[in-house]
Amino acid sequence: MKISILGAGAWGTALAVQAAARHELLLWARDEAQVRDMQSSRFNERYLPGAALPASLRLESRLDQALAHARDGLIIIATPMAALRGMLQQMPAGARVMWLCKGFEAGTGLLGHEIAREVRPDLRVGILSGPSFAQEVAAGQPTALVSASEDAELAQLGVQAFHGERLRVYSASDPVGVEVGGAVKNVMAIAVGIADGLRQRAEAAGEPGLAPGLNARAALITRGLAEMLRLGLALGARTETFMGLSGMGDLVLTATGDLSRNRRVGLLLAQDLALPDILQQLGHVAEGVYSAPTVLARARAKGVDMPITEAVVAVLDGRLSPRAGVDLLMGRQARAEH
Ligand SMILES: NC(=O)c1ccc[n+]([C@@H]2O[C@H](COP(=O)([O-])OP(=O)(O)OC[C@H]3O[C@@H](n4cnc5c(N)ncnc54)[C@H](O)[C@@H]3O)[C@@H](O)[C@H]2O)c1
Numbered sequence: 001m002k003i004s005i006l007g008a009g010a011w012g013t014a015l016a017v018q019a020a021a022r023h024e025l026l027l028w029a030r031d032e033a034q035v036r037d038m039q040s041s042r043f044n045e046r047y048l049p050g051a052a053l054p055a056s057l058r059l060e061s062r063l064d065q066a067l068a069h070a071r072d073g074l075i076i077i078a079t080p081m082a083a084l085r086g087m088l089q090q091m092p093a094g095a096r097v098m099w100l101c102k103g104f105e106a107g108t109g110l111l112g113h114e115i116a117r118e119v120r121p122d123l124r125v126g127i128l129s130g131p132s133f134a135q136e137v138a139a140g141q142p143t144a145l146v147s148a149s150e151d152a153e154l155a156q157l158g159v160q161a162f163h164g165e166r167l168r169v170y171s172a173s174d175p176v177g178v179e180v181g182g183a184v185k186n187v188m189a190i191a192v193g194i195a196d197g198l199r200q201r202a203e204a205a206g207e208p209g210l211a212p213g214l215n216a217r218a219a220l221i222t223r224g225l226a227e228m229l230r231l232g233l234a235l236g237a238r239t240e241t242f243m244g245l246s247g248m249g250d251l252v253l254t255a256t257g258d259l260s261r262n263r264r265v266g267l268l269l270a271q272d273l274a275l276p277d278i279l280q281q282l283g284h285v286a287e288g289v290y291s292a293p294t295v296l297a298r299a300r301a302k303g304v305d306m307p308i309t310e311a312v313v314a315v316l317d318g319r320l321s322p323r324a325g326v327d328l329l330m331g332r333q334a335r336a337e338h
């Protein structure tokens with residue numbers, strides 16, 4: 001199959017590395033200099049150092065060439081969420097397009113499939129999601145993904161494109177649930193990062209005392225899943241999707257795995273680093289930072305209670321200290337679990 005992956009960040013590059021042996025794969029980056037560097041070194045030093053780019057992988061900086069390559073195949077948008085609208089607008093009429101971004105669009109608060117419906121209803125669209133750190137996928141470590149679309153044929157095309165020995169790809173028909181899971185887990189990873197960071201800080205000072213421990217981490221993940229589910233159901237998703245790879249699976253990975261950029265944002269906030277410095281230090285997108293306020297806005301519009309998200313937004317805004325954020329959650333009134 002001819003596949004063009006648009007966006008040569010960590011994730012687009014990792015999937016290109018994995019699938020290049022089985023398909024005619026093209027990786028597009030908007031930055032000509034980056035493409036030249038990758039062509040000469042056969043590495044993507046800036047975004048995924050250490051992963052050799054297979055000789056068969058075509059590297060391209062001209063978007064028209066990348067789109068022409070996958071005219072009869074599959075186009076994968078691998079940019080951050082902030083670029084999805086602009087990319088969709090440039091797609092050829094009727095193209096088969098899937099995206100990897102996980103988030104709500106800042107400003108509009110829309111999920112990817114809602115943006116696509118608004119700007120390009122002619123496209124056949126879907127999402128690839130699930131618990132997947134780029135570095136592990138590029139190294140060929142076992143990973144499971146989900147290919148989701150209301151268009152069953154397209155969901156299957158996503159499976160054919162990436163299912164292989166090292167990547168297991170399941171199909172799904174609930175893109176709303178898959179997108180809500182992928183977006184909300186990033187916010188929860190920031191929350192768990194904050195709690196774990198407070199513990200690390202207290203332990204380093206020799207005063208573990210009342211800092212959030214492993215019990216708090218389990219509670220945050222579980223109540224985070226409850227928030228994700230409530231918002232998802234309000235937006236029309238199905239419960240079982242949140243028990244799957246793009247819900248529970250990605251939430252556990254991102255909240256507990258130190259390779260997560262969103263978790264790292266939380267860990268560093270707990271060290272009292274300023275958000276702009278943290279983002280500069282990461283050098284990669286941390287979608288939860290941009291999605292958190294839009295998750296909250298959509299939840300409020302639907303009358304959905306999301307206290308962890310609310311606390312994360314207040315910490316990101318600087319209205320609450322990380323410590324006060326945890327205290328706020330613990331100080332809430334008793335209620336029924338379900
Ligand atoms: N890294 C992972 O492990 C991983 C796994 C699953 C999903 N994702 C999701 O995939 C998306 C991309 O993540 P990433 O890790 O590759 O990010 P990254 O920060 O490593 O790279 C982002 C890439 O997008 C490019 N880009 C930014 N704005 C652009 C624009 N307007 N037009 C074209 N290109 C643009 C950048 O130049 C860069 O190459 C995010 O939504 C992320 O949540 C990432």
Ligand SMILES: O=P(O)(O)OC[C@H](O)CO
Nearest residue numbers: 130131132133260261262
């Ligand atoms: O590094 P993060 O926090 O963007 O997470 C990467 C992937 O989404 C994990 O599935």
